Amino acid sequence: MFSKTASLMKWHVEEHRDDGTFRHPADSQAWKEFDKQNPSFASDVRNVRLGLAADGFNPYGRMSVAHSTWPVVHIVYNLPPWLCMKQCFLFLSMLIDGPKGPGNKIDVYLQPLIEELKELFSIGLQTYDASTGEMFSLKAALLWTISDFPAYAMLSGWSTRVGKACPGCAGDTKSCWMKHGRKFFYIGHRRFLHKSDRMRKDKISFDGKMEWGEAPKLLSVMEMLQQLDGVLTEYKKENLKKRRTELFDHDKHQFWKEKGISFELPYWATNLVPHNLDIMHIEGNCCDSLLSTIMGLVGKSKDNLNSRRDLEELGIRKPLHPIRKGSSLVLPPSSFT
Template structure:
């Protein structure tokens, strides 16, 4: 949020910017970010794995990481300081396909003399990421109902995407049953 980059929608990755590959999951009601295999080396076996990835190979190039100077050039003359009256106008233009429209405001950090040469201009809160990841992983492995990310909506999204066929919900009478997954402990 401090960087000024939009953290909502299908183009939230600062590194990929306008080249972010995402799709909307209808049942889970969230964005799914795809094409992550392009960051792997071309000889990696995952790039050739069609079975796990919906019958698709991926040979795309990883996006180039923008330097602080390139970010400043993108922002130069595009956005002004944050003003409440400009917010509504910016929201309508925010998800335009123009590469500059992913920025929602100019960060105050741009005024720092060393920001353009900073190697990590955008940092992640690792403590919260690790905490959320650990909670979600343990809840899914242990099969906690209501907390687990492995639920009916996620299975219906897998079915709609046409991947992981053994995990698709099975209709038994008037209800849907989730087949046990290989990663859930008994």
């Protein structure tokens, strides 16, 4: 209804410059691939491109530590980059109340939203365009979701809590269970290096082995659908009682927990990047871990007795193994100390 805002909704085509510089989601390969797969939708520049962001927070601050409320927010990407993230253009489409997070049941809450998105893509809604003074059929599409790593598992259906947690490597993720640290750690990162890179031959600095493996191939959404159709038909309720490490050790495709409700959208199977990880959380967690380890903060450092005992258990990095002196264990200083 506001002519200036209506004009700005066409910015991603009329004023955006496609010169190879990444300034806006319209510069991404995922956006361009969506236009190729849905030419009728892309033909009208006024059709709305949406992103869905979800995360949990505690509205009571420090008054209650056992509460998790989940807002589901939509971002409008038609607008220029200096406006699309402004609060006035963010739409709170849903608020999932606590006291606990929705977990794997988030699809139940998203059902009405998905039904509206299906209708907005296929039928549209008669809307007045104040910039041209005419009515038109407005359509909308959800390009991707944005979340942190735990919420990624809820929205995508891929488990991020066990040995195959990496969304990119999926079933080809290389991991190992740490006996003393009581968690998985991930190896095989040198697979992504060039074949002639000298670090592939470095045994001492890594897991004691040379790495000649190929980088895992990214799965297409259609390949994911084939895995989902073949796996979840045999998923039994009684298996939930077993340890995940026992249940999923043998079949690399058994890490799918469910088929996400987003697949009900007619275009979702062809989306190039259906789910995105929130870089803010990743930067924060990595920065905290790195600084805490370098500064030797007790309780937060990753370089502790359990990690040193795991190195000893694996038989790698012998200079870092704990040394017994009398009744106590002494940790040799790390290279960064």
